[in-house]
Amino acid sequence: MPRTLVTGAGGMIGRATVDHLLARGVPVTGLSNVPFAAPVGARVVIGDARDPAVVAGALDDVDAVIHLAAIPSPLADPPEVVFALNTQATFTVLDQAGRAGVRRVALASSYAICGLPFAPHRLSMPYLPVDPALPLQIHDAYALSKRVDEETAAMAHRRYGMTVVAMRLPFVGDTGRLTAAAERFRTEPEAGANDVWSYLDARDAGRAMVAALSPAEPGRHVVYVAAPETLAPYPTDDLLARFHPGTPRPSFPGRMAPIDLTLARDLLAFTATHIFEVRSA
Template structure:
C-alpha cells in the first residue's frame, strides 16, 4: 500500500519518535497526536489531545490515509486499574473506529508480549502453555495493562469487521535504542547489562527485545504489507538480550513448560515466522554482544 499521510498517536513517546522519523524520511506526511507538545517532534502537524477523545482524534485524522496507534499507559503501576485498562482500551476503540468512519482502511497498533499476561500477573509463576511463544498461545492476562493489550487485539478484529479495515497488532517486547541515533533513546544496553547480571529480570519477557528503529520499521511494514483483515504478529530480535544459552535459561526459569522445538545458542524463544512471512520483517539492529555465549552460573540456575 502507498502511504501519503499517516497519523501517529503517542508521537512523543519512545516508539512514536522513531516512527515519525522513519515516515518523514520516506517522504510521508505525519500528523502527531500527543497529550502535550514537546516542541521538537519531526512531524508536519501536531494535534494536542487524548486519543480517547473523539473530537481530538477526528481533528488529527484530517487528510490521513493510514494510522499508527501507540498512545497508551504502558504499565499497570502508572495509573489506577481503571485508568490503565479503561484508558487504553477506550483510546484504541476511538482511534480505530474514528479512522474507519473517515474511510481510513489501514492501521497498525502497538500490542505487547504482555497480551499473554505473563509479566505482571498477580498470580505467582505464571508460564506459557508451551514454548517458543507464538501468536496462538492462550492469554493468561489478569492485570489491567496486559488485559488492555489483549482487548486491543480483539478490538482490532471488531474494527476490521465493522469498517472492512486491515489492522496489524504488533506484539512488542522490551523496546529500547542502542544510542546510535541522536534523536532516539539509548536505554537498551543498560537494560541488557542488568539482565546479564540477573537473568531473572528478563524472564517475564523471555529475554526478548526490539531496537527502537526496528519497532518503527515493523510499523511501517505493517501498513504497507499485502495482508488483509486483523493480524496479530510478534516483532522481536532473533536473539535474546542475555549472554547465556537460551535452553539453559529456559531450564532455569521455565523448566516445566513443554518445548515444541529447541532454541539453540541465544535464539529468541519466540516464533518470528509470521512477521517474516506476512510483513517481510526481520530485526536488523542487534546488541553488539549478540554472538557472545557464556555458561549460566550455577547460582543463577534457580529462579
C-alpha cells in the same frame, strides 16, 4: 500525498515511527497529549486520543493510522485508569478512522498480553516458541487492555472492512535502556524470564509499525516482533531449562529468541536490523 497519523507520537516508539515515515517521504501528523519536539515536516496535534473531536481533526487528509497512544505498563497508574484510558483511546481512534474512510491501521499490542510480565506470581509458559496461538494468562489491567484492543481491531475490521495489524511488541528500548536491561540480565538472568529475555530496538519498533500498514494479505492480523536473539549473554536452552523447566519446546540454538517471528517475516517482510551487542557473561 496522503499522510499517516501516528498517535502517541511523543513517546519513544512514536518518535522512531515518525522519523522512519518522514525518511520515506511520507507526510505525518503526530497526535500527542503533551507537547514534544517534532521533526521538521511533521504536523503536530496536541490532544487526547480518547476525544472523538480531537481524533477526527487529526485525521484530516490521512489514509493510514499507527496507533501507539497508551499507558505502557500497569506499574505507575491505578489499574482502572490503565484499562479505561487504553481501551477508550483505541476504540476512539479506530472508530473515528473507520468513519473517516481510513482502511489501513497498525496497532501497538504487547508481548505482555501473554500474562507473564506483570502477573502477581510466577507463571509458566504453556509452550514455546511464543506465537499468536499461545493461550493467554492475563492477570493485570495492562494485559487485559491489550486484549480488548485486539478485539477492538477485530470489530473495526468487520465493521469498516479495515485491515488492522496488532503488533505484539516486546521490551523496547533505546541504547541506554537496552544497555541497562542487558547488564541486569547478565547478573540476574531471572529478571528477564517472564519476557523470555526478548527485546526490540526502538528504531526497529518504528520500522515494524510502518511495515504493519502494508501486510501481504488484507484482514485482521496479530503479529509478534522481536530481535532474533535475546538480551541475555547465556544460551537460550540453558535459560529455559533453569527458568521454564518442563515447558514443551524445541531446542533454540545459541541465544535465539524463543518467539516465532515467521509471521513478521512472511506477512510484513520485517526482520530486526538493530541488534544489541550483548557483553559476554
